[in-house]
Amino acid sequence: MKLSKFYVCLDFRALIAYGATEPSVAAAVPPCPPLSQPTTMVASKKTKKTHESINNRLALVMKSGKYTLGYKTVLKSLRSSKGKLIIIANNCPPLRKSEIEYYAMLCKVGVHHYNGNNVDLGTACGKYFRVCCLSIIEPGDSDIIKSMPGDH
């Protein structure tokens, strides 16, 4: 019976379900938002225009702000509560996506599901490698944090 983080993390879906019935006697249980529905390509209300605007904003963040790329650093930024917005590519493995969303829920930080895969997200960041998830620490001149976080 080998425990890997994956199997433990499988349970926190159960945590959320379990917690709904458990009386919260022991103080602060942060309100658990509904588990996010990822924006699908098919039913996406996002037009090409808004998709480009995300790219523009992201480019501005890359130029003028602070960010980290990659799963490990995203979790680090969430633990130290430095991250202000998390962006996840659409082909991120679902367990990893759930884990990042859970951390972000604990942190009360917005998560944006990027309308593209990790290759596209890497290109949007101006990098020549794939980026599955990234965390914006300081937006710089960009208004990405004010205009994006409604999306979950």
Next chain:
Amino acid sequence: MVKFLKPNKAVIVLQGRYAGRKAVIVKSFDEGTRDRPYGHCLVAGIKKYPSKVIRKDSAKKTAKKSRVKCFVKLVNYQHLMPTRYTLDVDLKDAVSVDALQTKDKKVAACKATKQRLEERFKTGKNRWFFTKLRF
């Protein structure tokens, strides 16, 4: 942007001998120390969960089944999975970093947490914390 690795947070240990066990953060060191230059925290957790108690158990059997075995450990943040649950049990005086220096202090700390956790288990609160994580 809210810090969540705070004392009284329930976490799950992911690596090491106690992988899969639930624990509660007693003290957190976000900046690390000289010996451990990374974010870590002192956790007190359950080594052996209490068994399921049924109605037809005698008092002696209930007492035996409700025993909790504890551990105290310094764990890297990377090796913890935080949860949305908290467990406010006062362990600050029983468990401290210098309790981990010598074996007898560690045993004393574990005994004190065992007492506190057992009485919390018997009240029936925080039931999630005392159930074994199935994986």
